[in-house]
Amino acid sequence: MSIGITDEQVELADSLRKWAASLSPVEAVRAAEGDVAADFAAVRAAADEMGIAAIAVPESAGGGGGTVLDQAVALEACARELVPGGLLGSAIGALLTGRPGRYGVQVHPGGVVWDGGAADEQLLLDAGEVTPEPGVDLSARHARVAGVAGVAAGGEDLRRRLLAVTLAAAEAAGVTRWCLEAAVDYAKVREQFGQKIGAFQAIKHLCAQMLETAEAVTAAAWDAAAAADADDVEQWAFAVDVAQVTCFDGAVEVAKSCIQVLGGIGFTYEHDAHLYLRRALTLRALVGSADAAAERVTAAAVTGVRRRVEVDLEGRDEAVRPGARATAERIAGLAAAEQRSALVDAGYLTPHWPAPYGLGADPTTQIVIDQELARAGVVRPDLVIAGWAVPTILAHGTDAQRERFVRPSLLGELTWCQLFSEPGSGSDLASLRTRAVKVDGGWSLTGQKVWTSVAERADWGICLARTDADVPQHKGITYFLVDMRSAGIEVRPLREITGEALFNEVFLDEVFVPDECVVAEPGDGWRLARTTLANERVAMASARLTKSVERAVEIAAARDLGPVEHVEVGRQVALATVCALLGVRTTLRALGGHGPGAESSVAKLLGVRSRQDSSELVVRLQGDDLALLGALGKESDDPLAADVWEQLNTRCLSIAGGTTQILRNVAGERILGLPR
Missing domain, CATH: 1.20.140.10 (Butyryl-CoA Dehydrogenase, subunit A, domain 3)
Structure with missing residues (x-):
């Protein structure tokens, strides 16, 4: 996924990627190899015409009138296609000066001038002559300042660094995305030992780890750019330091993993993978030490700084907020023992659930309810396993099952456990062996379950058992609601590495479960085990850390x-x-x-x-x-x-x-x- 989240930003990214690809940027990079004076004139002219580096400059000054986040989306898209010619330096310079131009920018005193070799104007911290020099990144022309270190204004230095890291993080996100896509595309078609290499677990795990890193890089880069548009330098600085810790090491690691997946072809000069690794290595070198950024994060956290992301609901909350606030304040005024039932009655315990147990609330309403409950100091009780069991009953159960189980579970009158895992199945639920045999009026369950939390005090359990051994594994499983006080159930605590016993083994010996406690139809268990309500829970993250x-x-x-x-x-x-x-x-x-x-x-x-x-x-x-x-x-x-x-x-x-x-x-x- 792109840095951009809104439809407009996603559309901007898609259109710029297509535009960038049409310029044949990699061919331009390869053609300019070894030529320090090469300025990628054709690509630069096209970028100037499109106003790529001036998206966040006011329209009155000749720019696009967009946000820093818009600029970051554009740089990410162009970096995915390895567009050369100094877009990063020009974008930083345009934001510093408030006008479009082809800029080289010195971010750190005594350091390199970013894109100084492709610039018409240099924004320097040191006095001296700017000299382009060859670099590891073949798509860029950075430069050195020969002279005596000068003294720059502290405020301008901070803003310059924050802008530079913010936009460089966007480029790192673009590099990361290309590398992930290249590796995955190759793993889907390359064959070894008679099958696609993407089917090998080692390759699959490596690509999944690349995905994890890519999503982390994208999220951190997005947040740094979003914070730049807010009027809070402390929050922006914190977001930038998080991005510096996350994005550049992450981009390098994903670029290296890309080459690993590509194998020998990825190690050749002819493949483009090394060009992206070179860009990632250079970006990491330009922004400076991730360790230094991590120390700044610690220093800020010790003083109480936490990242607070403000979400603009764009006025969509105006119609629901007064009612939500009044309800939250009314509930807050009740005695603690009465608050849970009041939350249930109002639909505020599970607002995303359908009425009458929730409100069928849309995402905006869910956010507003969360905000108003937090503002009033009301804490929702945790449904624990009921939060998994009840949605299945709501979606697939009978009216009688909903009447019997849903409201009592919300009120905390019923405690649930989950009887899924078995000693021989674990994550492979399709291989479970607990069997259910049809008897008069219901089913007889026999088997063993394990790793069952709160079984020792649960009133009911959701249980998967095999009802048909003659069909494929996934089709012969049924979803049962089991009364944990039934005859034939034995619960044995399992002592864990902490010394405590939070899990249990549960033995079922011909446990009778009536037909009315089967959810949906026999054989539907696998589908039900994976069910969620269509209207998923939406919540904003807390500013507090784990x-x-x-x-x-x-x-x-x-x-x-x-x-x-x-x-x-x-x-x-x-x-x-x-x-x-x-x-x-x-x-x-x-x-x-x-x-x-x-x-x-x-x-x-x-x-x-x-x-x-x-x-x-x-x-x-x-x-x-x-x-x-x-x-x-x-x-x-x-x-x-x-x-x-x-x-x-x-x-x-x-x-x-x-x-x-x-x-x-x-x-x-x-x-x-x-x-x-």
């Missing part, structure tokens, strides 16, 4: 950590911020009437990495006290004991709900279209 990242920031504030540790904390803050941004982008797509993009699919993969890595960092920051730690506990009075519990507990995240490896298979096949 638990362990906030804890790492707390430790950084309280302890005298070294620069290495500050960098590590900053990288975790950046990753957690990017994970939140993926959710924001999904929400903005929903507000625009579109389904989720790839970012929603990789959010779990990146989120798991964030939670596991940050919880491990928190423990490492506290030194060797771990060696003498006694009992662990989530709610322990000893902070380290709670931190170690969290580190151990998060190991389940890359297993539960589908292992990371299985999810990468899914991402490779369903999003990237790689062969099975």
